[in-house]
Amino acid sequence: MLGDALPANAALIAGGIALPVGSPTTTLTVSRELFWQWDRLWLANRREPAPIQQVFSKDGRRHPRRPAKPTGTVYRRHIPWLDKTFSLRALDVERDLPTVNRWMNEPAVAHFWQETGDLAHHRRYLSGIAADPHTLGLIGCFDDQPFSYFEAYWAKEDRIAPFYDAADHDRGWHVLVGEPGLRGREFLTAWMPGISHYLFLDDCRTQRIVIEPRIDNRRMVHSLNRCGYASLKEIQFPHKRAVLGLLMRERFFDDALWIPRGDSPFDLPAVPQS
Structure with missing residues (x-):
């Protein structure tokens, strides 16, 4: 309960986060589900949803025009059980090239990503991601120290779209955790819900997040x-057989999935990449 509806609560009321209760309606309440969707608390450079204009991709897929890609830090959240801050920042090709190159050539990462190569190879790869309007490269950090690379994508124009009824604002992601010392269970319970939280906050119209890890992972x-x-079903890509996974917005916020499930934050197994 937030007490009387004072001017200081105007932003909460205007944002639909604080709801009046009782009669007279001078008392406000904030539900957990709504509070965790108040994007200004975690998004460093929040933006309003872009107007919808339908366009066609090069391969003929019809989808909304995607917004310009962000720069700098986009998401930040303190993780109590680590006493560290997890953050995501937009990929900067030249700044991040040496780090991503090192990660991509690390055996545990290479086994799943199959993108080993020299700096020139990864400059081309990352430049392609930067130029692709449907994919956003992100660097995951703990206390601003890079440890992981994410690729967030709009599912409607991705290779995953033919395998399910992709909606206009569905998102998906891939990840590699490049720093071996940060692949433990306690770290996963921070970054996996973190990337989900960010993608749901980035556009309030996103109702589902999909992922397609290799079936042997x-x-x-x-x-x-x-x-x-x-886990919905197995799907076959030209380069891998995968499991189609899906997370609904309603489940994430109603079930408070930013809090680790199980007996402790350390119950989940370590996982390097998808």
Whole structure:
């Protein structure tokens, strides 16, 4: 309960986060589900949803025009059980190239990503991601120290779209955890809900997040299930057989999935990448 509806609560009321209760309606209440959707608390550069204009991708897929990509830090949240801050910042190709190159050539990462190569190879790869309007490269950090690389994408124009009824604002993601010392269970319980939280906040119209880890990455599949992703079916890509996982917005916020499930934050198995 927030007490009387004073001017200081105007932003909460205007944002639909604080709701009046009782009669007269001078008392406000904030539900957990609504509070965790108040994007200004976690988004560093929040933006209003872009107007919808339908366009066609090069391969003929019809989808909304995507907003310009952000720069700098986009998401930040303190993780109590680590006493560290997890953050996501937009990829900067030249700044992040040496780090991503090192990560991509690390054996545990290379096994799943299959993108080993020299700096020139990864400059081309990351430049392609930066130029692709449907994919956003992100660097995951703990206390501003990089440890992981994410690719967040709009599912409607992605390779995953033919395998399910992709909606206009569905998102998906891939990840590699490049720093071996930060692949433990306690770290996963921070970054996996963190990327989900960010994608739901980035556009309030996003109702579902999908992911397609390789079927032999059992640790990843198990961890996704523990973090709210339902395994729907197996799908076959040209380069891999995968599990289609899906997380609904309603489940994430109603079930408070930013809080670790299980007996402790350390129950989930370590997982390097998807």
